[in-house]
Amino acid sequence: MDERQPARRPGGRSARVRAEVHQAVTELINERGYGNFTVGDVAARAAVADSSIYRRWGNLATLLTDVALTRLDARSPMPDTGSLAGDLRTYAAQVAREITGPDGLALLRLAVALSHNGRQGVKAGEDLLAERTRQLQSMLDRSRARGEHAPDAFDVLDHVLAPMYVRVLLGIGPLTPEYVDGLVDRLLSPRPEQRDGER
Amino acid sequence: MDERQPARRPGGRSARVRAEVHQAVTELINERGYGNFTVGDVAARAAVADSSIYRRWGNLATLLTDVALTRLDARSPMPDTGSLAGDLRTYAAQVAREITGPDGLALLRLAVALSHNGRQGVKAGEDLLAERTRQLQSMLDRSRARGEHAPDAFDVLDHVLAPMYVRVLLGIGPLTPEYVDGLVDRLLSPRPEQRDGER
Known part of the structure; x- marks a missing residue:
């Protein structure tokens, strides 16, 4: 539950989140098609907070x-x-x-x-x-x-x-x-x- | 509110319903994109019963x-x-x-x-x-x-x-x-x- 990231591995957690979010998007596109899921759906699938996605990608x-x-x-x-x-x-x-x-x-x-x-x-x-x-x-x-x-x-x-x-x-x-x-x-x-x- | 059709104009109401349903589909595709509306949405837009659409087109x-x-x-x-x-x-x-x-x-x-x-x-x-x-x-x-x-x-x-x-x-x-x-x-x-x- 600690949201601070370890200073000695910049990008480690960040790269992992990016990979998980990308994977979640690919799965949702395959399952539902584009237009049929939201940022919230992606966040839930990737097990990250909505706010993480908005902060990084904007939309x-x-x-x-x-x-x-x-x-x-x-x-x-x-x-x-x-x-x-x-x-x-x-x-x-x-x-x-x-x-x-x-x-x-x-x-x-x-x-x-x-x-x-x-x-x-x-x-x-x-x-x-x-x-x-x-x-x-x-x-x-x-x-x-x-x-x-x-x-x-x-x-x-x-x-x-x-x-x-x-x-x-x-x-x-x-x-x-x-x-x-x-x-x-x-x-x-x-x-x-x-x-x-x-x- | 009379659902019976006049016997002397076979196809008159039928052709009108078809045109209205087609128009409703075209509008819904333009507004929402395919995959984002149901038979029920089409029926509501065309002001016909769901059952009329299922009877005529099946799906x-x-x-x-x-x-x-x-x-x-x-x-x-x-x-x-x-x-x-x-x-x-x-x-x-x-x-x-x-x-x-x-x-x-x-x-x-x-x-x-x-x-x-x-x-x-x-x-x-x-x-x-x-x-x-x-x-x-x-x-x-x-x-x-x-x-x-x-x-x-x-x-x-x-x-x-x-x-x-x-x-x-x-x-x-x-x-x-x-x-x-x-x-x-x-x-x-x-x-x-x-x-x-x-x-």
């Missing part, structure tokens, strides 16, 4: 974004294979694994929810998207630095990520390696009307 | 699917312009208008929800998808009958519909006519590795 939307960003960061290190095709294939396979994994659908639906959940939610959704785009952009920038003709990040979103997201969201078939590689190959294949300087 | 998932299918049917008559490029551009522009309209996001999120909302929801989501695919397939079949090389319905889903869905769901920018036409043109442009017989 539910910020907490949900922190969870989503942490999962995306932890699960999607950007590959660096030496070629754009290799990087994109590895990246697409990672995303496919992530969104078809046990918490993947919950993460996707969370991203959708965050982008429309009032002003705080929109900001949170934008942060999530900006982080994802930043990761992707660094990979494409490396490719351009090698002299490759790289698509822009929105082309990757539209023609590699979006098809996978929609198939998972709508529950259409498995994302086979052939399907995922095919999306990348299609994006990278030159098109007749593509002119120099066109992006 | 909430079936009612939601009926609403979504009706909207998709009513809003997406398949174009028949005489060319595949014309049909697809017109179709894509229709879908863009529909999903960026006042109820569009609600319809999209409903489709996502229906595909994962238990067994009844999965069935309902599949019905929705099957209807959409059937509409699209008839357009592509006409194109093949004219001797054009048409993509298959899943290519249209992956590279025309999915990018628009994801941009609307994530709240990214407007769907400009240039952007929408660009998706169609990109899908229809031949690719070097495309061989005869490949679909």
